[in-house]
Amino acid sequence: MRQYLQTSVIWLFLALLLGLTVLASHVLTGPVSLFTGLFIAALKAGLVLWFFMGMRHETPMIRLFGTGALFWLAALLLLTFVDYLSRGAV
């Protein structure tokens, strides 16, 4: 029973964050909007990893691999944005 409760709470929280993303994309513009969006997305991904994907019950080795994959995703996004955000600048 506690499990269901917890899962539902996390789900509600995720839905809330989704609403926040939509809201932010309407009121904010430019890089600020982008980074807010990414920040919220990272938070959501973290919640999913930690609770839904059960990372909190895993061994350090599995966590290391999970973190590695996240790090890799961050590299992809970061370096691509280096290009996108500086296209007009230099």
Next chain:
Amino acid sequence: MTENPPSYLDAGHTIRSWLLTTDHKRIAVLYLISVTFFFLVGGAAAGLVRADLLTPEGDLLTNEGYNRAFTLHGVIMVWFFLIPSIPNVFGNFLIPLMIGARDLAFPRLNLLSWYIYMLGGLFTLIVLLVGGVDTGWTFYTPLSSMFSNGHVVLVAAAVFIVGFSSILTGLNFIVTIHKLRAPGMGWGRMPLFVWSHYATSIILVLATPVLSITLVLIAAERLFGLGIFDPSLGGDPLLFQHLFWFYSHPAVYIMVLPALGVISELVAAAARKPVFGYSFVAGSSIAIAIIGFFVWGHHMFVSGQSMYASAVFSFLSLAVAVPSGIKVYNWTATLYKGNILLDPPFLFAMSFIGLFVVGGLTGLALAMLSIDVHVHDTYFVVAHFHYIMVGGTISAYFGALHFWWPKMFGRMYPLTWGRITAATIFFGFNLTFFPQFILGFLGMPRRYHVYAPEFQTLHVLSSAGSTLLGFAYLLPFVYLGYSLVASKRASANPWGATGLEWTVPSPPPKHNFVEIPTVTGRPYDYPVDKEDSR
């Protein structure tokens, strides 16, 4: 002495016993046959390209035909030969033997990977039969998504499918290396071949899905007009290049890291010394895998990406040369004062080191923004990556074939023939690709089949070299094939090398080890008592 169990080759002679096998060694042999087949198909396309380039007018092929020939050459060589060759043939065969396991962690998944590979290959052959594709192996948009009249979606499907084979193999290797090492085989005692396959597997698992997604996006844009890469639909063609190279730069290390692992084994066995700086050589594989994910933008210096991004990528690209350099220096130090045997595997290893250094150093030149602007999309680039991939990876592949052939099939081959082949490949290779550096520097663009007459001499030299090279690649078919039927049997350890794979009979029994061994010492514990002679 107890009677040895029958070898894996004798453990069943029906077609069924091969097609439904879960034995990693038999699956390796299946891959050996299929990878060789694709090498021949890709090689035929290369021969066509080189023949067409003999004359400045390019009279052999039409413009369309030329584009289709080099595209199929690229697609087949990259995804159906270079990427699967060493891991799927030698990785499959050797990793369990080297770490003292009875098989890979997921034997059926391993068989499934081969079937998926063959399914992807079938798609490629269909594309070949229905007329091919003309976008180049890089599928740049908007050409591939909007304008090409080749079979882009079919080829994308082929590459998409074969990607799953890569991912599954990578997964299988990672789990095997983590879970199935024999007692006593700590991370610090793993052969360097296994280390390099571990690093390769990480790239396979993390990079391949990005390619798969990108191919799906191309298909979505081409079939349904979704605006992802096409600017007129609100997309961004540079996004395609970012995604493509985020896979494809790491992919070049999928091709070359296993080769680096092979060379470490060959060098140690040839010098009969422990590898100098073992932990640095092992660690540099991991460093290459990680840094390799940060440098893709060096393929996009003149694409219109921002100069700021280019500067970042230029800097990071120079960093990736450091771990590669470590390996080369450590091999050299290993050979120093070694008791060297001039056997075919060693000659292939030497040729690898020479060609890899030329390829790597010209990579550094290309990673400099200013030089790249001059030689981008010229034959200089073509020469660079062929030095690394054809010179490097294929030398290592042949080196591995000549080193582990006695283990795989239990037969020795005539060594003199192996030496002649190694020397001919080295010479033919340089004759083919060195002139291309000069061509590129003089301004000959790549992917053109009509060119200015002053480039002809160099092109003719290159085509002559490729003929010699093609001939040299065919030689092993003769003497290795001959060895299967007529040569003398190989002993368990014909080279007097270290490593668990040499402690089992040649060819190994079905379950590798009668009793799982316990590892007590460091790897490369030379000299080995040479009880066997070849």
